[in-house]
Amino acid sequence: MAAKGVESTPMPPVAQSRMENFRKVKTSEQDSPLPFPDLPPGVVEMKVKEGSKIRNLMGFAMARMELKGTRQIVFSGCGRAVTKTITCVEIMKRKLGGLHQVTKVRYKTLLEVWENKDPQPDGQVENLTVHKNVPSICILLSKDPLDPNEMGYQPPEPRDGLWAEDGGTEEDRLSSLPQGMKRPLALPHGELANKKMQVQVPESQKGLGTMDYMLDYHH
Numbered sequence: 166m167a168a169k170g171v172e173s174t175p176m177p178p179v180a181q182s183r184m185e186n187f188r189k190v191k192t193s194e195q196d197s198p199l200p201f202p203d204l205p206p207g208v209v210e211m212k213v214k215e216g217s218k219i220r221n222l223m224g225f226a227m228a229r230m231e232l233k234g235t236r237q238i239v240f241s242g243c244g245r246a247v248t249k250t251i252t253c254v255e256i257m258k259r260k261l262g263g264l265h266q267v268t269k270v271r272y273k274t275l276l277e278v279w280e281n282k283d284p285q286p287d288g289q290v291e292n293l294t295v296h297k298n299v300p301s302i303c304i305l306l307s308k309d310p311l312d313p314n315e316m317g318y319q320p321p322e323p324r325d326g327l328w329a330e331d332g333g334t335e336e337d338r339l340s341s342l343p344q345g346m347k348r349p350l351a352l353p354h355g356e357l358a359n360k361k362m363q364v365q366v367p368e369s370q371k372g373l374g375t376m377d378y379m380l381d382y383h384h
Contacts, residue, residue, distance in 0.1 A: 186281055186282055186283050187279035187280060187281055187282065187293055188279065188280055188282055189277055189278070189279050190278050190279065190280045191276075191277070191278040192275060192276070192277050192278075193275070193276045194243070194273060194274075194275055194276075195273065195274040195275070195276060197273060199239055199241070199303060200269040200271060200303055201239065201267065201269070201303070201305050204237065204239075204305075205236065205237060208237055208238070208239060209226070209229050209230075209235065209237075209238045209239065210238075210239045210240075210241060211225075211226050211238065211239065211240045211241070211253065212241055212242070213240060213241065213242035213246045213249050213250040213253060214242070214246050215244065215245045215246045215249070217246070217249065219249065219252065219253060219256075222253055223253060223256055223257070226238060226240075226253065226257060227257065227260065227261075230257065230261060230306075230308075231261075236307060236308050236309050237305060237306065237307045237308070237309070238257075238305075238306050239303060239304065239305050239306075240253050240254050240303070240304045240306070241301070241302065241303045241304070242301070242302060243273045243275070243299050243300065243301035243302070244275070244299040244300070244301075247300060247301070247302050250302055250304065251302070251304070254266070254304045254306065257306060258306065258321075258322055259322070262321065262322065263308065263321045264306045264307065264308065264321055264322075265306070265307045265308075265309070265310055265311040265318070265319075265320065265321055266304060266305065266306055266307075266311075266318070266319040267304070267305045267307075267311055267315050267317050267318050267319075268302065268303075268304050268305075268317040268319070269302070269303045269304075269305075269317055270300065270301070270302050270317075271301050271303070272298045272299065272300060272301060273298070273299060273300075273301035274296055274297070274298055275296075275297045275298075275299055276294065276295070276296060276297075277294070277295040277297060278292055278293075278294055278295075279292065279293040279294075279295065280292055280293075281293070
């Protein structure tokens with residue numbers, strides 16, 4: 166049974182040393198609604214993961230956005246996938262052009278299950294459940310005008326399909342990097358070097374980033 170009365174506080178040094186005896190066996194995200202009201206039914210949501218391939222993401226997303234019936238698309242990612250989420254958005258904006266954008270930053274809860282590598286004397290399996298709050302980003306791109314007074318709104322940018330100087334596209338260049346190499350957000354051309362994405366963190370979520378811990382024992 167799970168232990169009760171666990172507070173949402175950073176892990177103490179003793180607990181950190183104990184974590185060396187655990188291995189992570191499962192990670193899942195807590196479902197939460199998109200932070201955009203009045204989205205059309207069946208809107209395309211691209212859930213970007215840390216291990217997602219940019220070529221695969223953009224191949225599907227571009228095909229859907231090129232359909233006449235598709236007016237909006239949402240890119241979302243959390244934790245280490247935030248940078249890759251922004252990269253996908255910038256690629257689509259530069260390739261299609263004329264897209265209105267609204268960016269929302271919030272926190273999402275990840276549920277991690279850790280298992281003790283050392284067997285217990287009584288044969289029980291000790292599991293540690295971690296509720297972790299991580300930064301999350303949701304970006305709405307729309308062919309139709311959006312409310313310019315909406316927090317996080319950015320107007321359309323000129324279309325520019327020439328991303329790479331050597332003739333390839335940006336997603337081709339990113340996809341060709343050796344496996345395991347970090348893929349930083351590469352903004353195209355010098356005019357975007359100093360551009361900052363407009364984001365807003367709700368006041369109620371500032372100061373989060375704590376984790377909850379529960380010990381579970383199973384026969």
